[in-house]
Amino acid sequence: GDGLGYLATRESFENYRLMVDYRWGNLNTHWNDRIGHARDSGVFLHATGPDGSSQDGNGAFMAAIECNLFEGATGDFLLIRGDGSDGKLIAPHVTIMSDERRDRDGFPWWSPSGKPVTLKTWGRVNWRNKDPNWKDVTGFRGAHDVEHKTGEWNQLQITCRDETIEVRLNGTLVNRAKS
Numbered sequence: 592g593d594g595l596g597y598l599a600t601r602e603s604f605e606n607y608r609l610m611v612d613y614r615w616g617n618l619n620t621h622w623n624d625r626i627g628h629a630r631d632s633g634v635f636l637h638a639t640g641p642d643g644s645s646q647d648g649n650g651a652f653m654a655a656i657e658c659n660l661f662e663g664a665t666g667d668f669l670l671i672r673g674d675g676s677d678g679k680l681i682a683p684h685v686t687i688m689s690d691e692r693r694d695r696d697g698f699p700w701w702s703p704s705g706k707p708v709t710l711k712t713w714g715r716v717n718w719r720n721k722d723p724n725w726k727d728v729t730g731f732r733g734a735h736d737v738e739h740k741t742g743e744w745n746q747l748q749i750t751c752r753d754e755t756i757e758v759r760l761n762g763t764l765v766n767r768a769k770s
Contacts, residue, residue: 597635597652599642604751609634611747613660614739628727629662630741634749635671636756637770640681646672654681656770658749658758663731665738665747666718666758666765670710682712685756685768689716694723701766718758718765737763 615630625631635655645652647669654673659665673681689699689708698715699708710716722733730741737760739745748759758766 632660668716684711
């Protein structure tokens with residue numbers, strides 16, 4: 592389709608592993624003028640609140656922690672805010688281990704040997720080896736990307752156990768957080 596949307600389950604899950612096999616096609620969506628920009632999708636974890644209540648994505652989603660599927664940025668975590676049925680803010684949060692690096696927006700990189708950093712309400716956690724010069728352009732490839740080239744299959748494995756979310760891309764651990 593063209594535009595934003597998502598598949599969801601009516602079931603609640605905890606302590607699970609989700610496997611996603613995907614590959615990027617040659618086309619991008621016209622929604623929000625994504626033509627010429629990096630191909631973009633995601634997996635929403637710990638989604639809560641009413642459908643269509645997100646403050647991000649023009650209200651297309653639920654509040655959640657998103658594991659980004661985004662050329663050059665697959666494995667990033669995004670905090671997606673939302674409004675509860677009572678109108679109160681639903682504000683996800685994560686705690687990660689991070690070194691001193693920050694991207695141009697001020698957001699940290701996950702580093703297993705870093706110090707604890709907590710993001711609340713809004714933010715991004717860059718995957719471990721994301722290129723610091725990442726650009727929102729079709730086909731972007733960072734020097735240390737583990738995502739395969741356009742047209743080749745990738746495997747994303749997301750494990751949620753207790754409070755920990757762990758993301759592996761093509762067998763490589765790329766991000767970890769506590770929610």
